[in-house]
Amino acid sequence: GEDVEQSLFLSVREGDSSVINCTYTDSSSTYLYWYKQEPGAGLQLLTYIFSNMDMKQDQRLTVLLNKKDKHLSLRIADTQTGDSAIYFCAATSQGNTPLVFGKGTRLSVIA
Amino acid sequence: DAGITQSPRHKVTETGTPVTLRCHQTENHRYMYWYRQDPGHGLRLIHYSYGVKDTDKGEVSDGYSVSRSKTEDFLLTLESATSSQTSVYFCAISRGQGLPNTEAFFGQGTRLTVV
Numbered sequence: 144g145e146d147v148e149q150s151l152f153l154s155v156r157e158g159d160s161s162v163i164n165c166t167y168t169d170s171s172s173t174y175l176y177w178y179k180q181e182p183g184a185g186l187q188l189l190t191y192i193f194s195n196m197d198m199k200q201d202q203r204l205t206v207l208l209n210k211k212d213k214h215l216s217l218r219i220a221d222t223q224t225g226d227s228a229i230y231f232c233a234a235t236s237q238g239n240t241p242l243v244f245g246k247g248t249r250l251s252v253i254a
Numbered sequence: 255d256a257g258i259t260q261s262p263r264h265k266v267t268e269t270g271t272p273v274t275l276r277c278h279q280t281e282n283h284r285y286m287y288w289y290r291q292d293p294g295h296g297l298r299l300i301h302y303s304y305g306v307k308d309t310d311k312g313e314v315s316d317g318y319s320v321s322r323s324k325t326e327d328f329l330l331t332l333e334s335a336t337s338s339q340t341s342v343y344f345c346a347i348s349r350g351q352g353l354p355n356t357e358a359f360f361g362q363g364t365r366l367t368v369v
Contacts, residue, residue, distance in 0.1 A: 186344070241285075241312065
């Protein structure tokens with residue numbers, strides 16, 4: 144089955160760009176998602192990308208997808224202290240399968 | 255926010271006792287999920303449901319059972335709680351799977367401690 148891997152920690156300075164990376168194993172994964180979890184809360188969808196896209200931009204967020212390497216990244220421009228959270232990468236393939244989540248990357252933003 | 259309510263939000267229970275967690279949705283979504291979140295493991299799927307009385311096992315289903323007798327309610331039961339089941343449990347719902355606009359919406363979580 145699908146396996147999703149992420150680095151566990153990332154620390155950046157306020158105003159810099161953050162790049163969170165994710166790799167997945169199932170080449171048939173159709174939809175790839177980024178979720179954000181703030182302390183004590185559930186997960187909220189940030190953005191998603193279809194497998195027929197290479198890039199998606201949404202305000203400060205840029206998602207890049209390299210299907211050949213099965214690599215997904217989330218770039219947050221002008222990172223703010225309010226971006227401090229855990230970010231989860233998730234994937235689902237065709238055939239109606241539940242989302243598979245990575246372990247999450249804890250982003251710490253230093254003022 | 256999607257209409258998902260988990261209850262209770264916090265629970266402390268003793269080893270060996272049965273525990274039931276409830277997830278209630280007001281969105282009429284077909285799919286409902288139970289995940290557990292543990293440090294170093296991220297989110298792992300316990301069970302999910304694709305309709306009333308239709309459920310399937312996830313990655314970590316041992317020691318858990320579920321029931322869905324109504325579209326809006328999905329119950330997770332720990333048959334005999336163990337300390338390894340101390341965790342934060344999240345319910346999620348989605349309109350579909352692997353389709354456009356079928357992202358999962360999450361509840362606020364239930365923190366369960368088994369002593």
